[in-house]
Amino acid sequence: MxxxxxxxxxxxxARAGLMTTDHGQIExxxxxxxxxxxxxxxxLQRDLKEEVGAQIILGNTYHLYxxxxxxxxxxxxxxxxxINWDCPMLTDSGGxxxxxxxxxxxxxxxxxxxxxxxxxxxxxxxxxxxxxxERSIGADIIMxxxxxxxxxxxxxxxxxxxxxxxxxxxxxxxxxxxxxxxYGYHQSLFPIVQCCTYKDLRRQSAEYIASKEADGNAIGGxxxxxxxxxxxxxxxxxxxxxxxxxxxxxMGVGTPANLLEAxxxxxxxxxxxxxxxxxxxxxxxxxxxxxxxxNKKWENDFxxxxxxxxxxxxxxxxxxxxxxxxxxxxxxALEIASMHNLAFYLWLVGExxxxxxxxTFTTWKSHMMRxxxxxx
Numbered sequence: 520m521x522x523x524x525x526x527x528x529x530x531x532x533a534r535a536g537l538m539t540t541d542h543g544q545i546e547x548x549x550x551x552x553x554x555x556x557x558x559x560x561x562x563l564q565r566d567l568k569e570e571v572g573a574q575i576i577l578g579n580t581y582h583l584y585x586x587x588x589x590x591x592x593x594x595x596x597x598x599x600x601x602i603n604w605d606c607p608m609l610t611d612s613g614g615x616x617x618x619x620x621x622x623x624x625x626x627x628x629x630x631x632x633x634x635x636x637x638x639x640x641x642x643x644x645x646x647x648x649x650x651x652x653e654r655s656i657g658a659d660i661i662m663x664x665x666x667x668x669x670x671x672x673x674x675x676x677x678x679x680x681x682x683x684x685x686x687x688x689x690x691x692x693x694x695x696x697x698x699x700x701x702y703g704y705h706q707s708l709f710p711i712v713q714c715c716t717y718k719d720l721r722r723q724s725a726e727y728i729a730s731k732e733a734d735g736n737a738i739g740g741x742x743x744x745x746x747x748x749x750x751x752x753x754x755x756x757x758x759x760x761x762x763x764x765x766x767x768x769x770m771g772v773g774t775p776a777n778l779l780e781a782x783x784x785x786x787x788x789x790x791x792x793x794x795x796x797x798x799x800x801x802x803x804x805x806x807x808x809x810x811x812x813x814n815k816k817w818e819n820d821f822x823x824x825x826x827x828x829x830x831x832x833x834x835x836x837x838x839x840x841x842x843x844x845x846x847x848x849x850x851x852a853l854e855i856a857s858m859h860n861l862a863f864y865l866w867l868v869g870e871x872x873x874x875x876x877x878x879t880f881t882t883w884k885s886h887m888m889r890x891x892x893x894x895x
Contacts, residue, residue: 520659520707520734522766526876532758532785535875538735538766540659541704542599542607545574547766547787548868548875550778551609552861553795555579556586557602560795561850561857564604570830571861572869574606575659577790580652581613585635585642589655597657597702609790610658611770612649612711615667615739626666628683646690650698650708657702662737663691665711670743677715684713685727692731707734709768712757715740716749725760735766738786742772751780758785775804775867775891779884782871789868794860799853801845804863808893810838812856817842824855830862867891 521539528534538545552559552567554576559567567573578598583589587601595601599608617624617633624633630645646664653661665684668677688710695708710728714720728736738757741750754769761767768788769781778789794804801812806827810817817838824841825833832855844852867887874883 520705522735522764524764528783528875528880529878530881531783533782533871533875533880534763534785534787535872536766536787538607540607540707542605542659543574545607546869546872548778548782548871549574549788550864550868551575551577551788551790553577553579553790553792554602555792556582557598559857559861561799561854562795562861564602566858567604567861568606570832570858572829572865573861576604576606576608578608578610578656578658579613579616580610580649580656580662581616581644583610583656584613584652585637589652592657593655593701597655599657599702607660608658609660610653610656610662612653612662612664613644614649614662614664615771617644618667628686630664646687647694650691650694654698654701654706657700657704658706659704660707660709660735661695663688663708663710665713665739667713667740667743668715670715670740670745672715674717674720677717677720681714681720681724684711685724688728688731709733709735709737711737711739711770712761713740716745716753718753718756721753721756722760725757729761732762733765735768735788736761737768737770739770741769742777747777747780750777751784754781754784754786775864776888778864778867779871779888779891782868782875783880783884794864795857798856798860801852801856803856804860804891805895806863806866807890808895809891810895812838812842812852813845814842824859825863828859828862829866830858832858833862 523537525535536547552573649664664687666680668680700706712724714724766787769786803810805825820838823834874880
C-alpha cells in the first residue's frame with residue numbers, strides 16, 4: 520500500500536491524501552461503511568458504489584470468523600469474491616467485539632478465550648490466530664489484535680493493558696511477516712494506539728506504534744463514553760507522534776461533527792455504524808441538520824428528503840413518504856435512510872478534502888459545524 524500526501528492545510532492539521540491498494544485508490548479523508556458480516560446493512564453492493572460513493576468498506580473479523588467461517592471464505596477466494604466487492608476493504612481484528620463479551624470471555628497473556636454469542640461454542644483468539652484469520656478473509660488492510668480496555672479503567676489497569684497490547688502487536692507482526700497473502704494481492708497491517716484518556720500512556724503507545732514503521736496506524740479506544748473534548752485532546756496527543764507520511768485511522772468514530780473535528784486534527788480514515796444504525800431508527804443526517812423522520816412534523820412535508828443530497832433517494836422520495844414508511848414499519852424505510860446517511864457521510868469527507876486542497880477548510884468547517892449539529 521502506498522500513501523501520498525496531496526495537500527496539508529495551512530491553519531490546521533487537516534490533510535488530503537491518496538492511498539493506493541491492489542484493489543484501487545482511496546482519496547482521504549475517507550469514511551468506510553461498516554459491513555460487519557460481509558454486508559452493509561440494508562444497502563446493495565451496487566448502491567454502495569453508485570449511490571453512496573464508497574471507496575472502501577469494513578468487515579469484522581470476529582463475526583466473519585464465526586459465520587460463515589474461514590473455510591467458506593477460502594473456498595470463495597476471500598471476502599472480496601464472496602460478496603462481489605472489487606474495491607479496497609479493511610478488517611478489524613475482532614478484539615473490540617471479544618472484549619465486549621463481558622462474562623463470557625477470559626483474557627490471558629497467550630490470548631483471549633471466549634464463547635460465541637451465536638451458539639455458545641468455545642473459541643480462542645491469539646495474535647497469531649487473528650493474523651491467520653485475517654489472511655483468510657483477505658482484506659487489503661488488516662488490524663493487529665489489541666485489548667480495548669474500558670474507558671473507565673484506572674491508571675494501573677490501563678498501563679497493564681497497554682503492555683499486553685504492545686506484546687500482542689509484536690506477535691502479530693512476527694506472524695504477519697512469516698506468512699503470505701492467500702489471494703495474490705498485498706495486505707497491510709495497521710497497529711493500534713490504545714490506553715484510554717491517559718496522556719502519558721497514549722504518548723507511550725503512539726511512540727511504540729510509530730517505531731514499527733507500518734503502512735498505516737490506527738487510534739482505538741476512543742468514543743467509548745469520554746467527553747468529546749477529551750477525545751479530541753487524545754487525538755492531538757497521538758497525532759503529534761504518529762508519522763505524517765502514513766494514514767491515520769480513527770476507529771469507530773462517529774457523528775458528522777466528530778469527523779470534522781478529527782479531520783482538523785489530522786485524521787485520514789473513519790468507520791462507524793452510526794449512519795446505518797441511526798438511519799434504521801429514522802435519524803437522518805443532512806447538509807442542513809439532523810431529522811427524526813418519525814416526528815409528526817414531517818407527515819405532510821412533500822419536499823425531497825434532502826434537496827442537496829447526492830444519492831438518488833434524496834430527491835426521488837419525500838419526507839412525508841419516508842415518515843409514512845417508518846410509521847408503517849416498512850423495510851424500504853431502512854434502506855432509504857441507510858443509503859442517504861452513508862452518502863451524506865461520504866459527501867462530507869469529500870467536501871472536506873476539496874476545501875483542504877483549496878485552502879478554505881477552516882471557513883468551510885466552521886460553517887458546516889453549525890449545520891450538521893442543527894436539529895430540524
